[in-house]
Amino acid sequence: MIEPDVFKRGMRRLAAGVSLVTTVHDSVFHGLLATAVNSVSADPPTVLVCVNRASSAHAPIAGSGIFCVNFLGLDNDEVAQRFSSPIEREKRFQAGDWRDLGTGSPALFGALASLDCRVTQMVEVSSHTVFFGEVLSLELWTERSSPLVYVDGSYLPKSTFAASGNVV
Numbered sequence: 705m706i707e708p709d710v711f712k713r714g715m716r717r718l719a720a721g722v723s724l725v726t727t728v729h730d731s732v733f734h735g736l737l738a739t740a741v742n743s744v745s746a747d748p749p750t751v752l753v754c755v756n757r758a759s760s761a762h763a764p765i766a767g768s769g770i771f772c773v774n775f776l777g778l779d780n781d782e783v784a785q786r787f788s789s790p791i792e793r794e795k796r797f798q799a800g801d802w803r804d805l806g807t808g809s810p811a812l813f814g815a816l817a818s819l820d821c822r823v824t825q826m827v828e829v830s831s832h833t834v835f836f837g838e839v840l841s842l843e844l845w846t847e848r849s850s851p852l853v854y855v856d857g858s859y860l861p862k863s864t865f866a867a868s869g870n871v872v
């Protein structure tokens with residue numbers, strides 16, 4: 705088996721779209737930034753998110769049985785910072801336009817897309833829980849689809865997309 709550090713060095717080379725995973729539990733919003741998000745199946749529409757059990761949103765997601773995945777765009781970089789640092793935890797939902805797509809989990813107006821989910825399965829894998837969620841509703845907030853991409857320890861700059869001819 706390889707050492708965790710070697711694994712991390714390798715995984716840094718995997719470019720990933722960045723999402724906010726949010727929930728509401730006992731009328732309080734919680735959330736975290738996550739790249740461990742993926743599509744599982746289209747029928748029924750299912751996604752998965754891998755959440756560290758030490759993160760503050762873990763117990764609320766498990767307790768409420770609902771979450772919303774918000775795919776972030778290039779313009780959402782400040783939100784990304786707020787949701788990936790414990791220092792900003794109390795201020796996370798102060799800025800931003802949060803909408804309810806049905807479950808009550810906060811969906812970020814202005815993200816590339818928001819997927820409102822109910823938890824169908826939870827699988828514990830070492831430090832993380834993999835939450836599988838059936839997508840109950842989906843909102844495309846924008847025509848544009850320039851994603852916020854994380855690779856090798858930082859976010860790709862906007863110029864990456866401008867150079868490729870994509871809409872920014």
Ligand SMILES: Cc1cc2nc3c(=O)[nH]c(=O)nc-3n(C[C@H](O)[C@H](O)[C@H](O)COP(=O)(O)O)c2cc1C
Pocket residue numbers: 722735736737738739740741754755756758759760761787788789790793854
């Ligand atoms: C680019 C990036 C991707 C991340 N992806 C995940 C992830 O997929 N799952 C996870 O549990 N934490 C992930 N994190 C870490 C959490 O966002 C971070 O620990 C956050 O502060 C957790 O919320 P808390 O401080 O309220 O516990 C990621 C952080 C960054 C910067």
